[in-house]
Amino acid sequence: MTGLRRAALLCALLLVGAILPAAAADAESAAHARRAAADAAAQVHALQPRVERALRAYHESLRALSESVSRSVAADEEAEAAAAVAQQRQQVVDNRVRALYMTGSPMELYASVFQATSTADVVRRVAYVKRMVEAGTAVAADTATEQARHLEKARRLAASARQQVVTARDVTRRFDELQAVLQQADAELSRLDDRARTLEEAERAAAELAALRAAAASSAAGLVAGAHASAIPADYLRLYKKAAPTCPGLSWTVLAAVGQVESGHGHNTSTSYAGAQGPMQFLPSTFATYAVDGDHDGVTDIQDPADSIYTAAHYLCANGAGHGGQSLYRAIWHYNHADWYVQLVLRIAGQLAANSH
16 A cells, blocks of 8 residues: 555544544534423423412402502492482482472471362372372482492492502512512523524423513503502692602602502501512612601601602602603602503503592
8 A cells, every 4th residue: 555545544534533523422412402402391391380370379469459449449439429329319309398398388288188179189188298298208218228328338348448458569579479480480491502492392481481471461461451549548648749849740649649559548558578668668778768757757757658758759759750751650660660560650640630630
């Protein structure tokens, strides 16, 4: 064998030796990617029941928030219905009394019976007077019964609204729980390399997660749209209206909407799982930074409605709420980092503004 042929053979052997390990390594890499993608998909699939439970809990908390907001509205409507019934029935009574006395007093009407010219005339006169008097009595009794029914329903609804106040912190807690499980599932996929991430199993798992995230967003949008502004206690309404002008351009309705969503205007001021406190649900550190002595008693108290509401106005203003538009949107978002929260506050504020005109 010539030197040239020996050199050619040596090169071929070296080339084959280089190709075979590379091919084996590539096959191992592909197999590793498939195993990694399958493992990640299995982990995501195992987490899915937890994600779905967390999503249901989040949806339920949003629904409960919407209902607790609307429940107090129902109580107000029942109270208004009771007043309307009383007014309407009283008008009927007044009309009957007016008709009765236009004919004469009851005694005069009864006395007119003796002026009857015949037995038939006596019967007619007695029946007429009896109908007039009994009709007025029956209407008055019906009025009292109907009004009492509406007032009792209003009382029950108001009591229920006070006892079942669901606030933004309840929704936030459920949302954070949902996000924690979703992030755990995301972490399983994020550990994959580029090759494994493009495999069918991984792509399917990623699509499932995206669908669950979309369901959470849809849940919030639908339930926020059904919320209504609730009645505001007189002392809180006064504070909202006095505190808002300390931030030029900030409407009192925004402060009131925040107060409604955060604590139901002071009905639920318990400390949140994240440590927020008081009627406007401040973290103590945030309150200390922006605290305002709203009642001028020389003390700033996170639990005091005046201090809490004036501090909320200061905090919103510091984040641009007085400028309106997108600045207001961002300021409310700083109060609670969730789009559903901003939409809910703006919706309630808009309703309060419309109702105050």
